[in-house]
Amino acid sequence: MLVNERDYKVVRRLPEGKAGSSWVVTDGERNYVLKEFDSELGSPAELTRAQKLGSQRLRAAGIRVPALVDVDYARNRILREYIDGENAFALVLCRSVGDDIVLQLYDMSQRAESAGCNLDYFPTNFVLAKGQLWYVNYDANPFMEEWSLDNWGIQYWRQSPELELYLREYGAEFTGYETGHSTGVQETPAGC
Structure with missing residues (x-):
């Protein structure tokens, strides 16, 4: 290419x-x-x-x-x-999102808000590599409180009714999970 x-x-x-x-x-x-x-x-x-x-x-x-x-x-x-690491959505599905990851996510959120923007907080847009959380997307939309981490994104980082609904509605479409920059997941990723 x-x-x-x-x-x-x-x-x-x-x-x-x-x-x-x-x-x-x-x-x-x-x-x-x-x-x-x-x-x-x-x-x-x-x-x-x-x-x-x-x-x-x-x-x-x-x-x-x-x-x-x-x-x-x-x-x-x-x-x-290319950031070689574990896609955060796989970590969410395996219930492996520890406090250290959440703290890094909130640090990114505060930095984004200070810069007047929102990230796309859906976990497929993040990779954990060597203990560091990376935002592997360049979306930086103008800040709107309704799309902030607390009001929208965090619900997909834990076992929540919103995550369960999302998996029921779209889970079948998320196949072919890969590490790194993947945006797809299997309902039960390998290694859980």
Whole structure:
């Protein structure tokens, strides 16, 4: 797959996201995540620009996000650092979200709110690597109290009625769980 005329080999496809498709790719030395925007959420060109701006805004706020490596505006693709770790949604399903993870999540939330934005707090957007929680998405929407961690996101980080309802409604669609930047899960991930 090309990013600004540099060719990357696909290692594996990641489950479909809301805004497009993602793959783990390699240049032969390192792995990356390549995301291509093809969404009904907005024009692919606008989404590509928003991801670059989101990356800059989140880094400036001190939120741990993968480095943005390259942006290909002609193909509506971004290339970012691959964070090798455990997807947080698998940890939620295994009831393995400890206080240290929750504290890191709240620290990110406070930093985002101070920067005037919300993260997408759904756990599939987070990876735990070497004890550190990473936000592996560049979505940084304008802050709205109703979409804050306390009012929306935290309900999906614990066994809650909202999580149970979500799994009943969408669980069958979440298959192919992978570590790293996956957005898909099985109802009972391996290792639980």
